[in-house]
Structures are given as C-alpha cells and as structure tokens.
Amino acid sequence: MKTTIQEQDGNMVAYLEGSLDTSTAPETEKAMRPLYECEGKNIIFDCADLTYISSAGLRIFLDVLKTAEGKGGHVYIKNVTDAVRTIFTITGFSNIFEFK
Amino acid sequence: MTEAVHQFVGDAEQSDDLTMMAIQYIRQQSDVRLRKSIVLPNDTQEVPRLNDFVAEVCEAVGLDSLVTMQVKLAIEEAVVNVMKYAYPQGTRGDVTVEAVSNDVRLKFTIIDSGKPFDPTVLPEVDTTLSAKDRRIGGLGIHIVRQFMDSINYERNGNLNILTIRKNLTIINKQ
Numbered sequence: 182m183k184t185t186i187q188e189q190d191g192n193m194v195a196y197l198e199g200s201l202d203t204s205t206a207p208e209t210e211k212a213m214r215p216l217y218e219c220e221g222k223n224i225i226f227d228c229a230d231l232t233y234i235s236s237a238g239l240r241i242f243l244d245v246l247k248t249a250e251g252k253g254g255h256v257y258i259k260n261v262t263d264a265v266r267t268i269f270t271i272t273g274f275s276n277i278f279e280f281k
Numbered sequence: 282m283t284e285a286v287h288q289f290v291g292d293a294e295q296s297d298d299l300t301m302m303a304i305q306y307i308r309q310q311s312d313v314r315l316r317k318s319i320v321l322p323n324d325t326q327e328v329p330r331l332n333d334f335v336a337e338v339c340e341a342v343g344l345d346s347l348v349t350m351q352v353k354l355a356i357e358e359a360v361v362n363v364m365k366y367a368y369p370q371g372t373r374g375d376v377t378v379e380a381v382s383n384d385v386r387l388k389f390t391i392i393d394s395g396k397p398f399d400p401t402v403l404p405e406v407d408t409t410l411s412a413k414d415r416r417i418g419g420l421g422i423h424i425v426r427q428f429m430d431s432i433n434y435e436r437n438g439n440l441n442i443l444t445i446r447k448n449l450t451i452i453n454k455q
Contacts, residue, residue, distance in 0.1 A: 203361045204328040233332075233350060235357050236424060240417040247412055264350050271427040272420060273408025 184212035192223045198230040201238035210241050217248050224249050225281070229260035234268055246278065257281045315341050318379040323364040323372075323393075331360055331378065335389075338380040342387050342449065351428040352387070352447055358421035359391055359400070359443060367395025367441065385450050391443040398441060399434040400425075 182205035183198040193216055201209055216224050224245060234242075246256045259281040261269065269275040286299060319334045321327045335356045339349035360376055368374035377392040405426075406419040425432055430448040434441070 200329075200332070202328050202332060202357060203325045233354070235354055235361070236417060236420040237361070239420065243412065243415060243417060250412060264347050267347070267351065268354065268424075271408075272424065273406075273410075273415075276409065277412040277415060 182209055184209050186212070186215050188222075189225075192225050193219045194225045194227055196227045196230070200233040201231060201241075202233060202235045203237040206235075206237035206241060209238065210244075213241060213245060216245050219249075219254070220252055221254055223255045223257065225257045225259050227259050228262070228265060231262070231265055234265055236272075239268075239272060239274060242274065242278070255279060312383045313381060314384065315380065315382045317341075318377060320375050320377045321360070321364075323368050323374045323376060323395075325361055325364050327364075328357055328361065332357060334378065335380070338382070338387070342382050344387075344449075348447075355425045355428045355445065356389055356391075358424045359389075359445060362400060362421055363391060363393045363395065363441070363443075367393045367398065382449070385448065387447045387449055389445045391441075391445070393441050394439050395441060397436050399436075400443065401432055401434045 182201055183196075185196040185198075187194050187196070195213060195216060197209070199205070226242065242256075242258075249256050256278060257280070258269070258278045261280065266275070269278070282301065286301075315338065317334070317338055319331065321331060332353050335353045336349055339352055344352065356378065360378060363376045367376070374393060374395055377390075379390045379392070381388045381390070400422045403419055403422050406416075406423045408423070422432075425445060429445050430451070431444075431446045433444045435444070436442070
C-alpha cells in the first residue's frame with residue numbers, strides 16, 4: 182500500500198495505491214496525517230489504483246471526512262474502480278462522500 | 282419397531298405382507314471439489330496471507346475478480362473480528378479458516394477457541410445516516426451479510442464456529 186499526498190490547485194490530493202486492508206490501515210492512517218491539519222482546503226482521494234478497501238480503510242476515510250467537515254472543507258472521491266465502488270455502495274459510504 | 286408392529290397387529294390374522302427397510306444416509310463427499318485450510322495467529326499483520334488464501338480458493342472455484350474481491354473482504358472482516366476480540370489482549374491464539382466447495386456452494390468455516398461470541402446477533406447498521414452520525418462499528422458483519430449468502434454461528438465445546446456460505450449457482454446465472 183502506497184499513499185502519496187500532494188497539494189494541487191489549492192486542494193489536498195491523496196493518491197492511494199494498492200490494497201487498503203486491516204494490515205495496511207495503520208501506515209495509511211499515518212501517511213494521511215497532513216489531511217487532518219489542512220484548514221479549509223478540500224480533500225480528494227484519488228482511488229484509481231486502489232484495488233481493495235476493508236472496514237479498517239473505510240474508518241480512515243470517515244475520520245478524514247468528519248475532520249474536514251468540521252473545518253468547513255469537502256472530501257471528494259475520484260477515479261474509484263467499479264469493484265471498489267461496490268464496497269462504498271453496500272456500506273452506504275456512497276451516500277456520505279461526494280464522487281468526482 | 283418390529284415389536285411395535287406385532288403389538289399393533291395383536292391376534293388379527295395377517296392378510297398381506299409386511300416389509301421393513303432401514304436406510305442409513307451416508308453423506309457423499311465425492312462432490313467436494315475443493316478443500317483447503319489455513320491456520321493464522323491472532324495478528325492482523327497476517328491479513329495479507331489470509332487474503333492470498335481466499336483469493337486462491339476463489340480462483341480454484343472459478344469466481345471472477347469482482348466476486349473474489351467481495352468474498353475476500355467478507356472473510357477478512359469476519360477473521361479480523363476474531364483476531365482482535367476473541368482472545369484477551371496480548372494473548373496468542375489461533376484462528377483456523379477452512380474452505381470447502383462443491384458445484385453449488387463455497388463454504389468458509391472460521392474456528393477459534395476464544396471467548397464465546399456470536400457476531401450474527403449484532404444489530405444491522407444504519408447505512409443511511411449522515412457522516413457525523415455514522416459509526417464504524419458493526420460494519421464488518423454488515424459487509425459479510427451483504428456479500429455472502431448465509432452466516433451461521435455455533436458454539437461447540439470451547440470453540441466458536443462461524444460458517445459463511447456463498448451460493449455459486451446464483452453467480453453463474455447472473
């Protein structure tokens with residue numbers, strides 16, 4: 182699992198690559214720390230290369246979303262694959278995130 | 282049973298034949314196409330090994346990549362639950378995952394010797410709540426229910442036995 186954070190056009194973009202399962206969730210959460218501290222910026226999760234996400238990964242997404250919303254920011258999910266989208270759908274996460 | 286018949290007949294004259302046949306049903310194991318198992322310690326760093334195991338099973342059964350991912354996820358959620366909560370913190374314990382399939386069904390049996398815990402009685406999560414009201418707890422079992430066809434819990438002696446099934450005929454018809 183590889184997580185890269187970049188600032189782009191005033192947004193914070195997190196590129197997620199690989200399998201976000203229970204074993205890789207702790208390192209991913211650590212890598213996402215800058216997202217918790219970005220005041221007022223919008224956050225984009227680029228999931229083009231995210232092959233898998235378990236509830237441990239969804240928990241991180243939800244934490245980032247709650248923190249961002251508390252500061253008036255938006256969180257978007259971009260380029261999600263059809264397979265990973267089924268996970269967002271059945272967990273109802275597709276209702277709480279904005280997709281690009 | 283012969284005695285009961287004699288008692289019922291009593292002194293009445295026999296007017297027809299009586300036949301008694303006993304049948305013992307021995308379940309045929311010949312239709313089992315695959316049987317594979319793995320034993321893992323209660324360490325979530327072992328999840329990649331678990332996921333590789335489930336992926337191999339799904340490939341052997343002929344599932345496509347989408348269903349494979351869904352089955353992998355369901356089994357990860359169920360097993361991680363055992364790894365995290367079955368044994369007292371800091372205590373080593375094992376979890377066994379056995380996969381058996383025939384032509385119509387893929388069955389995973391997850392066994393641990395931790396404290397009794399029945400995840401099937403957990404309440405259904407409300408997936409319609411807004412972000413601020415959403416809690417992550419209970420999501421694992423929800424995923425299992427959504428992606429698999431049945432889930433059963435049994436406590437046998439000191440073992441927790443969770444059986445999760447995926448119906449293969451429905452997938453093939455889709």
